[in-house]
Amino acid sequence: MRHGNILAKAIAILAALIWVIPFIGVVMTALRPSQEVLYGWWKPPFHFSLKNFVGAWTHPTASLSVGLRNSVQVAIGATLLPTFAASLMAYGLGRLRFPGRGPLLMLIGLLLALPQQMIAWPLFRQMKALGLLNSLTGLVLTHSAWGIPWMVFFLRGYIETLPVELEEAARIDGAGRWKTFMYVVFPLMLPALASVMVLQFTWVWNDFFMALILVFDPNKMVITQQIPLLRGQYHVDWGLLSAGTLVAMSVPLLVFIFLQRYFVRGLIGGAVK
């Protein structure tokens, strides 16, 4: 038994080193002048400054201040809209009985596995026709539609664990479906909605592919798009790039740190049980 514990500790220490050190490297690189890290961020001398952050923040072609603002707008919009639509839809699919419900659920389930590449080209044409290329609205609509299927799946699963007696009581007291949903079910769904919103927000924030396809005006780019642009023309400027990655990571990181409970619960979703 003691051997087992020593082995476990050894593996844990090794894993800790493997996962912590690269992040330390990025932080060190971001905080030091580029010339200093050319031959390794672990080598002295160490001069710390925030110059790289200032450089990334005010970059002439990929100013992170612009990207951050756009990302915040897209992520908030593409979280609120699908959460609203999906919670209604989840209730409809979870509690109401109507013809075609089973096939519809299966279709939505299949959409969970759809790769984004499957919609890319027609979506590009469609957004062009709608005049929504290079617009945050186009991105919000895309991410909203894309997020709804898994949200519906998650929320429907949650609704089915709620006691149906509460809703029946409300109905006997004279509430219709809409009132039952608004005053009985919706408040009970809040913890699940928190999970759904936290995950969707993070995923939209982290998305790169959709933004790459639908936005190419530098003033409308989201932050993940700007990261590759910070690389520099002739050589890779690791300091600038590291500072940029830290800024881009900071928001999902804060969400994760402060809302970890909801985040993990959302990830687990239907997986565990």
Add this chain to the structure above:
Amino acid sequence: MRNSPRAEAKRAEEGRPRWGLPLLFFRARKGEGLAALGFLFLGLLLIALFVIYPSIRTLWLSLFNEDGFAGLSNFAELFSDREIVDFSRFLRREPPWGALLHNLVWIAIHLPFTVGLGLVLAVVFSKVKSWWVGIARGAIYLGIVTPLVVGGVIIRYLFEKHAGLVPQVLGALGAGVPWSAGWTAYPETALLALIIGSIWLWTGFSMVLHSAGLSTIDRELYEAAQIDGASEWAQFRHITLPLLRPVTLVVAAMTFLWELKIFDIVYVATMGGPGGASNVLALEMYFSAFRELNPYRASAIATLITLFSLPVGYWFAKKRLGR
């Protein structure tokens, strides 16, 4: 009057519809079909416009080329296209082996490693108690919330020639080129660098789910096993592993889907290079559609990725719908 709450409640109490013919459409309780439509409308509209319609359109386009209807010839061309599959080089020479084979190699390495490592680390970290355990766990979980673009930058940085940690350490240990040089610049190592990096990024996901699964296992099972004198390994083999099986399967399914559509990491770290040695299907689809402006070939590639994804998606949906 008919829709007053009272009347509705009364009907609900009776539990049986009053009207004959119209109820062919709204079988169980009257009015539910319409109410359902109300609840579903907004979501369905968004999905139909921005997910389902474009998907069908892609499927449609994959059957055409510039000259018109082409049947399955786009797909036939993909399989004789060296950018997609190149069996003449596969495993005999260094990559490029074609995007599809790169994806399959990626899955063959990444899937067992992330699923297995996540499981092992979840077990290990449930046993070790120390002040730094929280930090280590946090760093491993960080991969889940890190934008994959950022992940690509970190991978590139780790394997960079002079500034990168991995080649420098290997060089100090006496390894030669390309192991001690920039991995992403050599066809022998570029794909491997991306795969290793993606294991590093994705293990947290596997670990989170396995940790959650572990916490649902009854402690008494282990206590009973210990009384019977079972070794740690026997406990792992006969209690932990079988009880975590459902979680492991879900992790494997989601990891498989993640690997098939891998894009951001490759785009940022290597752009599929050098010379296509780390190209993948999603990136090839992007190049085909938005650089070469060939939507037909791009649609065929997208459809191919979907065809690989759907069986797993079907299994997953069935499982979650409890059928």
